[in-house]
Amino acid sequence: MNQLAVELNEKIKAFCPALFAVLSELGRELYFPKGILTQTAEAREKAHRFNATIGIAKSGGQAMYLPVVMEQIPGLSSDEALDYAPATGNLMLRREWHKQMLEKNPSLEGKKTSLPIVTAGITHGLSISADLFVDPGDTVIIPDKFWGNYQMIFGTRKKAEIEKFRFFSDDNGFDVASFASTLSKVLQEKGKAIVVLNFPNNPTGYSIKKDEAQALVDTIVQASDKDRRIVVLLDDAYFGLFYDDDVLPESLFGLLAGQSENLISVKLDGATKEHYVWGFRVGFITFNVAAGKNEEEVYGAIEKKVGGAIRGNISNCPLISQSIILKALSNPDISRQKLDKLEIMRSRAKRIREVLENPKFAEFMEPYPFNSGYFMCLKLKGVDAEEFRKKLLRDYGVGVIADGSDIRVAFSCLEEKEIEEVFDTMYECLHKWGQVLQ
Numbered sequence: 001m002n003q004l005a006v007e008l009n010e011k012i013k014a015f016c017p018a019l020f021a022v023l024s025e026l027g028r029e030l031y032f033p034k035g036i037l038t039q040t041a042e043a044r045e046k047a048h049r050f051n052a053t054i055g056i057a058k059s060g061g062q063a064m065y066l067p068v069v070m071e072q073i074p075g076l077s078s079d080e081a082l083d084y085a086p087a088t089g090n091l092m093l094r095r096e097w098h099k100q101m102l103e104k105n106p107s108l109e110g111k112k113t114s115l116p117i118v119t120a121g122i123t124h125g126l127s128i129s130a131d132l133f134v135d136p137g138d139t140v141i142i143p144d145k146f147w148g149n150y151q152m153i154f155g156t157r158k159k160a161e162i163e164k165f166r167f168f169s170d171d172n173g174f175d176v177a178s179f180a181s182t183l184s185k186v187l188q189e190k191g192k193a194i195v196v197l198n199f200p201n202n203p204t205g206y207s208i209k210k211d212e213a214q215a216l217v218d219t220i221v222q223a224s225d226k227d228r229r230i231v232v233l234l235d236d237a238y239f240g241l242f243y244d245d246d247v248l249p250e251s252l253f254g255l256l257a258g259q260s261e262n263l264i265s266v267k268l269d270g271a272t273k274e275h276y277v278w279g280f281r282v283g284f285i286t287f288n289v290a291a292g293k294n295e296e297e298v299y300g301a302i303e304k305k306v307g308g309a310i311r312g313n314i315s316n317c318p319l320i321s322q323s324i325i326l327k328a329l330s331n332p333d334i335s336r337q338k339l340d341k342l343e344i345m346r347s348r349a350k351r352i353r354e355v356l357e358n359p360k361f362a363e364f365m366e367p368y369p370f371n372s373g374y375f376m377c378l379k380l381k382g383v384d385a386e387e388f389r390k391k392l393l394r395d396y397g398v399g400v401i402a403d404g405s406d407i408r409v410a411f412s413c414l415e416e417k418e419i420e421e422v423f424d425t426m427y428e429c430l431h432k433w434g435q436v437l438q
Helices: 003-015 017-022 025-029 036-046 078-082 091-104 122-133 149-156 176-190 210-223 252-256 295-311 319-329 334-356 359-363 385-396 416-437
Strands: 117-119 139-143 161-165 192-198 229-235 263-270 283-288 365-367 375-380 401-403 406-410
Touching: 003 017, 003 025, 003 295, 017 192, 017 229, 017 263, 025 122, 078 319, 091 117, 091 283, 091 319, 117 122, 117 295, 122 149, 122 229, 122 263, 122 283, 122 295, 139 149, 139 176, 149 161, 149 192, 161 176, 176 192, 176 210, 210 229, 210 252, 229 252, 252 263, 252 283, 283 295, 334 416, 359 365, 359 416, 365 416, 385 401, 385 406, 385 416
Parallel strands: 139 161, 139 192, 192 229, 229 263
Antiparallel strands: 117 283, 263 283, 365 375, 375 406, 401 406
16 A cells, blocks of 8 residues: 555544544545645745646746637636646635535534535546445445436445435335434444435435434434444535425535534535536535544545545546636625526426326326425326336427336426426326227
């Protein structure tokens, strides 16, 4: 093992033994190399005469560029658009994201978290988390209503065992009891559990309610002890897109932070969905541990491991999208603009609920609860979801997603005036299909 990794591990083990215990074999071997990047960073700070370290071309003190490229990027200098970003991301952006994260999550008041590290989208952050914490044979707990890429990230790539709990209870809320039973089983068998929680949930569009959130947090905290350690990965991709008053208006990250020395919380969020910049691929990974007032030492060590994971995979995330997001976050009008888009999304969700109040739909479909995000799901009655999806697309020109035995509708990409026609078309397809089957 590289000596730099050894030193990081010794620091983590001394100040936060629970974190060291849940690191994967790869997680323990990761480190940030002292090479070109370190020397370049030193030169950027101290080389006041000439800097011949970084592998970019410069002209006139700025990043060299082709005019046909820069004319497409008004508002940014060539340095802001074309230079390399540090492996852990633009420091000013990281600080601004952290500041706004504290504002949006009041439960974090007085609690120490790591400085968010920039990732190439939330998928990348999940993949880094898998590198850090998942060995073959470890168990990853996810709900039975889950984003399919979790299987690829944790199961296919990391050879983890996937254990599912029931997402919806009989009374159509979050099934805390099923989660608690699954967590207890995994911890009893292995002493370590990696939990993935995604609110607002993809595919269902359901966000946990305030009372459910407290029950869930209590369950997790009570399950962690010196022999049972839990890593909670909070996939907050659709954070802020909440439509009902009883929904928890912040991330579970704040409620879990600092609750137990044997609980490692990881927040995965980003501008991707929150700021409607899907292709920018700007995500963040933020850690919380309880380390007896030595959190800063631990965060410094884990940041170097994440930096090494990024350096050894994609080298660094694109600077241009980070620069644009930083400027946008600093614009005083951003809150109003986001609220305008939120109201559009809320109106679409409301319209779906109004349409589905028509009793005719109950013959063929039953909506799952939804109160947030981009999606809602339907449970079909007596019809194969994949066969229905293909028939609806082939015969009616309407595209939806078949997700197991359910149908997912992305109302995020439907105009409000289109919603009734979409659901009427689904009903027509099911009605005619039902007649044929009879």
